[in-house]
Amino acid sequence: MARRHSYGAESGASGAIRVILCAAFLFFCTNSATAADPIRPPNIVLILADDLGYGDLGCYGAKDIRTPNLDRMAREGTRFTNFCVAQPVCTASRAAIMSGCYPNRIGMAGALNHTSTIGIHPDEVLLPELCQQKGYATAHYGKWHLGTRPVFFPTRNGFDEWVGLPYSNDNGPLHPTVRGIPALPLYANDKVIATDPDQSQFTKLFTEKAVGFIKTNKAKPFFVYLPHIMPHVPIFASEPFKGKSGRGLYGDVVEELDWSVGEIFKAIKECNLDNDTLVLFLSDNGPFLSYGSHAGSAGRFREGKLTTFEGGVCVPFLARWPGKIAEGMVCDELMTGLDLLPTIAKVIGSDLPKVKIDGVDLSPLLLCVKGAKGRDSFGYFSGSELHAVRSGKWKLHFPHEYLTVNGIAGKDGKPANHEKIKPDAIEESGIRGIASRHGYKVEKLELSLFDLEADPGESKNVAASQQAVVERLKALGNDLRRDLGDPLTGIKGAGLRSPGHDKTTPKP
Secondary structure, eight states: OOOOOOBSSOTTOOHHHHHHHHHHHHHHHHTSOOSOOSSSOOEEEEEEESSOOTTSSGGGTOSSSOOHHHHHHHHHSEEESSEEOSSSSHHHHHHHHHHSSOGGGGTOOSOOOTTOOEEOOTTSOOHHHHHHHTTOEEEEEEEOOSBSSGGGSGGGTTOSEEEEESSOTTSSTTOSSOOOOOOOEEEETTEEEEESOOGGGHHHHHHHHHHHHHHHTTTSOEEEEEEOOTTSSSOOOOGGGTTOSSSHHHHHHHHHHHHHHHHHHHHHHHTTOGGGEEEEEEESSOOOGGGGGGSOOOTTSSSOTTSSSHHHHBOOEEEEOTTTSOSSEEEOSOEEGGGHHHHHHHHHTOOOOSSOOOOOOOHHHHTTOTTOOOOSEEEEEETTEEEEEEETTEEEEOSEEEEEEOSSOOOTTOOTTGGGOOTTGGGOOHHHHHHHHHTEEEEEEOSEEEETTTOTTOOOOOGGGOHHHHHHHHHHHHHHHHHHOBTTTTBOOSSOOOOEEOOSOOOO
């Protein structure tokens, strides 16, 4: 099946409009540069929201949240409508972005917490290390989540400096349902500078740090990684943004994130670096739907975070680089978090890691080369389980259990059915442990084939009428299982690598 390749309005636009936009895009691509300036490689700013839904930005259809800076970024750059993260959960998604690998390949599936003794292996070559090899100044402001012990911290993995959290902001005394978690630590490099800090100041703090770093390093190439804490629960907005949106506190939080993006662009322009800077914005996974009024929207997609339906993995992705990336275009090609490392490596002229990675260099797609295509295929893993595979518009789910909201979604920071959640549930593992901590129920999906072009909500199983497609996608699944394993079928992968281990007793 030919891969979909179209730039234009999202579904519902007329064929004529698509043809006009596509022609305009190809004209731009033919008449624009397709590689970085050889004298000065571009600065890279990678902004990551936490649990932001596909439908939470104005440029993706939100009506009650104002995001003028991100909407402007979409107008001045390209908006992607089929960008998938590697897994629908924090650690795994970030591991893929930083390494270019399926997270289960490198032992980083799922989400770490304060008790975790594993982290990213020191032999894995991460995106900031590739940047350092090309003389970049590198900084990380926000949530790391690739190892909670100092041996795994950002400063040991290619970042010159770091201010942020080692794991999610609910992994502390403010967890909505679980009690007895130690104080949440805020780090500057390897030193704790505060415990249980005021979370309403996180967005402002990390934004100011990023702006300062940009201004300090304006004379040399820099890589700024800004993985915000928000809008992961518990959510907080600073005083200037409280009560200002049309969607309660959650909307306030997203509008403050939009302000942050505006501050980044303001700093870039003040330093006369606009044409020298590639800015990327995305979310680490879909919305945490069990939290109801404190959760986002998956838009046209089914389910959200913690599921391998599109609502869990298909996220907003915006790219802007004046003169190199098309303005005001919409790209429907498939791109994933796996592809960011090889794509950015190509843009900055860095060699790829010597070990196997799973990402594809999609710099031609990003930089508007005429006829550029997206990924051929993609595997949807939950932890180490292979739940689905995709090729073009077709997505085949293998039989698996999944989480869905149990009854009425939560409100005011509490998940669904929070009154029934056990306070020591953090000790439980697997899908049922996650369900018990966050008020979900567990359901099972049969073998299901969905046409994502006609049915982005994955509601109509067409497996019975498309047996040839089913068999082709099953073969893709078998290839992935042989490489990466799959507990659902009892297959152990031949291409797995170990995470790093730290079994020392941390200081209290």
